[in-house]
């Protein structure tokens with residue numbers, strides 16, 4: 317599961333990427349980067365921290381989200397050339413929007429206006445899909461002649477459906493904001509569409525605006541009322557500096573900022589959610605760990621995330637919900653109160669379940 321980072325040139329994509337993934341990719345290239353940066357962010361999870369302390373675990377392992385910082389675009393057309401090929405490989409998009417003033421970093425539009433830029437990129441995404449559907453319609457139309465009549469009727473129906481979908485895009489409806497009926501699903505089943513990907517927005521704010529983060533995020537939320545869209549405000553330059561520090565110094569600095577939860581962790585959590593992922597937890601002296609499953613995964617499938625042998629030999633899952641466990645304090649007490657349950661193959665693992673799988677080899 318990957319998130320592709322897009323945004324206008326010099327909006328701070330690579331700076332935000334470095335902050336999210338604790339990376340050190342070059343910034344300030346003004347669109348010159350020719351290859352993508354790929355990195356992993358740890359999903360902050362207080363439950364994992366608390367369980368680590370309770371079980372005195374030697375190791376702590378968080379869930380992860382992979383980010384891909386796309387190669388720079390030399391023009392304002394974000395979806396030219398290679399970009400589309402990269403975007404076909406991702407599961408969601410993170411749009412980095414510039415909202416910092418810096419004389420040394422000119423904005424191509426001559427001024428900083430995040431609302432304008434969000435609208436421009438949203439429009440470009442729709443426009444890219446209109447063009448993709450156009451090519452599909454042309455190809456289908458070109459093949460009509462060679463088809464037998466039954467197949468031709470079918471293809472003509474698909475063309476009509478695609479044209480209707482295209483009109484909706486022209487009227488501003490992204491695929492992520494609509495349900496598709498069976499005919500529509502069929503018509504676009506083998507066409508990649510950009511606007512069907514969940515879209516997140518990171519507002520890259522200046523250091524002077526950090527105090528107004530909550531207010532800025534409220535304004536941002538008003539702009540982003542689409543279905544699977546969310547946003548957070550992040551001060552890219554500061555975060556990049558902080559994650560580059562030794563851990564202790566970073567913690568000290570953060571405490572001094574007193575800014576509450578940084579936008580960065582909100583963004584990573586949001587990314588995880590938008591990808592449709594849940595975490596179940598395993599605990600013990602060796603390690604406390606969050607494991608990633610798709611929402612709705614059944615117990616054997618979740619077991620398979622740990623090891624395919626556990627999925628194959630699955631007998632049952634012993635589980636207690638995180639909140640129940642915290643109330644009880646120990647597994648033994650959870651067992652006494654009937655909250656430590658035995659679940660079978662058809663159990664849908666819930667986010668925050670503490671699980672122990674029983675299996676035969």
Ligand SMILES: Nc1nc2c(ncn2[C@@H]2O[C@H](COP(=O)(O)OP(=O)(O)OP(=O)(O)O)[C@@H](O)[C@H]2O)c(=O)[nH]1
Nearest residue numbers: 325326327328329330331343344346347388552553
């Ligand atoms: N003052 C300030 N400068 C920033 C901030 N974020 C990024 N910059 C600067 O803006 C310039 C561009 O940042 P990058 O992260 O390289 O932007 P980008 O979007 O990856 O740029 P390209 O990939 O070249 O299009 C760099 O000089 C950064 O140091 C910020 O929050 N505040």
Ligand SMILES: [Mg+2]
Nearest residue numbers: 329330349388
């Ligand atoms: Mg860059």
